[in-house]
Amino acid sequence: MLSRTAPPRVDPPPLPHVRGPLSAAVLAALRGEPALRADPAGADPYGDDLQLALYCCYELHYRGFAGVPDDREWAPGLLALRREIERVFEAALRRDVPAGDGSVDGVERELDGLLVEPVEGRGPSWHLRRDGELWQLREYVAHRSLYHLKEADPQAWVIARLDGPAKAALVTVEHDEYGAGDPDRMHARLFADMMDALGLSTAYGHYLDAATAATLAEVNFMSLCGLHRRLRGALIGQFATVELTSSPGSDRLVRAMRRLGCPEQAIAFYDEHIEADAVHEQIIRHGVIAPLLAAEPHLADDVVFGIRGSGFLGERFGDQVLDAWEQGRPTLRVPLPDAPALAGSTR
Numbered sequence: 001m002l003s004r005t006a007p008p009r010v011d012p013p014p015l016p017h018v019r020g021p022l023s024a025a026v027l028a029a030l031r032g033e034p035a036l037r038a039d040p041a042g043a044d045p046y047g048d049d050l051q052l053a054l055y056c057c058y059e060l061h062y063r064g065f066a067g068v069p070d071d072r073e074w075a076p077g078l079l080a081l082r083r084e085i086e087r088v089f090e091a092a093l094r095r096d097v098p099a100g101d102g103s104v105d106g107v108e109r110e111l112d113g114l115l116v117e118p119v120e121g122r123g124p125s126w127h128l129r130r131d132g133e134l135w136q137l138r139e140y141v142a143h144r145s146l147y148h149l150k151e152a153d154p155q156a157w158v159i160a161r162l163d164g165p166a167k168a169a170l171v172t173v174e175h176d177e178y179g180a181g182d183p184d185r186m187h188a189r190l191f192a193d194m195m196d197a198l199g200l201s202t203a204y205g206h207y208l209d210a211a212t213a214a215t216l217a218e219v220n221f222m223s224l225c226g227l228h229r230r231l232r233g234a235l236i237g238q239f240a241t242v243e244l245t246s247s248p249g250s251d252r253l254v255r256a257m258r259r260l261g262c263p264e265q266a267i268a269f270y271d272e273h274i275e276a277d278a279v280h281e282q283i284i285r286h287g288v289i290a291p292l293l294a295a296e297p298h299l300a301d302d303v304v305f306g307i308r309g310s311g312f313l314g315e316r317f318g319d320q321v322l323d324a325w326e327q328g329r330p331t332l333r334v335p336l337p338d339a340p341a342l343a344g345s346t347r
Contacts, residue, residue, distance in 0.1 A: 012066045013205025016056070020049025022085065026056050029078045030068045040084045045092030046316070050085060051216040055146075055208070057082040058223040062150055063204055086224060093221070097308045102301025104293045110237075110307045111285055114244040123318045125249040127325065128256035135338040137256060138198050139331050140321070142207045143215045147222070148191040148269075149204050152177035154219070157226030158235045162292065169287030170236075173243070173280050190269040197266035200336075210334040214317040221313055225306060233299030236288060237306020241314075243280040250274045 015031070018024045025038035043050040059065065060073040072078065100106055120126070124140050147154075152174055162170060179185035192202040201207070225235035250273035257267045293300055324331045330339035 010063065010204050012064045012068070013203065013208060015065050015068070016052060016208045019052045020047075022049045022053040023056065025081060026053040026078065029075065029081070030056065030060075030065060030072060032069075032072075035077060038081065040081070040088045043085075043088060045088050046213055046217055048213040050088065051213040051220060054082065054085050054089060054220045054224075055216045057085070058220060058227070059205070061223070061227065062153060089217075089220065090224065093309050093312070094305075097305065097312045100301075100304040100308060102304055104297055104300050107237075107289065107293060107300050107303050107307075110304055111240065111244060111289070114241060114307070115281075117248050122322065123249075124321050125252040125256070127322060129252040129259075132256055132260075132325075134260050134262075135330075135336060135340075136325055137253075137260060137262075138200060138336055139339065141195060141198060142200055142332060142336065143211060143317075143321075145191065145195060145200070145207050146205075146211050146215055147219045149188050149202075151187045151191065154222035154226045155235060155239050158232050158239075161229050161232040162288075164295065165291040166288045166295070169283050169291070170239075172287070173239075173283055176276055176280065185272075187269070187272070190272060194266045194269040197263050207332070210332040212317075212320065212331065212333060214313070214320050218310075218313045218317055221309055231302060231306075233292070233296075233302030234306035234309065236284075236292060236299075237303040237308075238310040239306075240284045240289060240303070241307050241310040243284045247274050247278045247281070 015027055016023075018027055020043070021036070021038045022040055022043055025036040028034070028036045038053075040050065040053075056065070057078065060068070060078075064070060064073070100110060124132075128137055128140065155170075155177075156174055159167060159170060159174070175181075177187050179187070179189070183189065195202045222235070222238055225231040225238055250270040253270040254267055254274065257270070289303065293303070321331045328340050330336070332339070
């Protein structure tokens with residue numbers, strides 16, 4: 001199906017600014033400069049330096065960066081450094097994410113738990129629905145753009161790693177994520193339309209320098225699980241977490257935008273997710289996970305890890321955002337123009 005409107009131009013983003021020795025080493029390699037020494041072992045696994053370095057390594061598998069040759073995606077030295085960074089990040093998650101019941105029944109209980117909504121919860125969408133301000137909504141969308149402008153791409157890596165009914169059902173969900181054949185309805189396109197309506201840049205990767213480590217960590221977790229076949233179960237768990245919890249959060253954000261008087265173009269993205277993800281919830285649970293674990297029950301532990309890892313990183317992001325907002329501070333490292341002037345940059 002042809003798009004009814006001209007698609008936005010997608011140029012590779014410029015390389016971001018360095019945040020420490022690891023990101024300096026990665027960026028030097030991307031520029032083709034002499035190799036810099038960097039030891040991931042002593043880095044904060046959730047810190048700005050490690051998360052930016054890992055994000056830049058992964059981005060080579062998506063859109064790349066302006067001025068960086070495509071063949072750098074497979075540069076041996078860069079891949080070796082990425083593997084060491086991944087080990088630090090994954091080891092921290094394995095240590096910090098509580099272990100669950102790695103059985104098929106345990107996965108069912110985890111999924112049941114995702115469907116339980118508190119009467120009054122804590123999180124960015126709850127805050128924005130109740131009394132959030134427009135500058136906070138715009139910040140939240142800028143953070144989320146690091147994933148949503150390539151929405152469903154990290155999960156697409158797992159398609160070739162599945163078989164039979166699980167593969168067919170996952171492709172059904174991905175088909176919807178990509179607009180069911182209509183380029184104008186691709187979720188990434190709807191998100192870009194929302195950004196435009198909110199006065200934000202729709203350029204791919206525009207807010208990379210502004211994004212915090214907590215934002216990057218959520219996206220990096222998807223890429224980590226998607227690019228390693230051994231973590232295919234974890235990626236399914238991560239995807240299930242998104243699909244099973246998205247509808248209520250999307251509804252809160254639609255209510256927030258209507259309260260703030262946002263135009264319909266801004267509301268369309270989250271409005272689409274209220275219904276779409278309610279359908280996807282059933283497909284992921286019964287069409288993907290059930291046949292996957294029937295064929296490969298040993299993946300149950302990884303599915304639980306994906307669910308809990310996604311929740312852990314999501315809570316870290318949400319807590320950091322709310323802590324800053326409660327103090328009247330912006331959350332982006334490079335604040336938006338309408339953010340409170342008194343706080344300055346969080347860089």
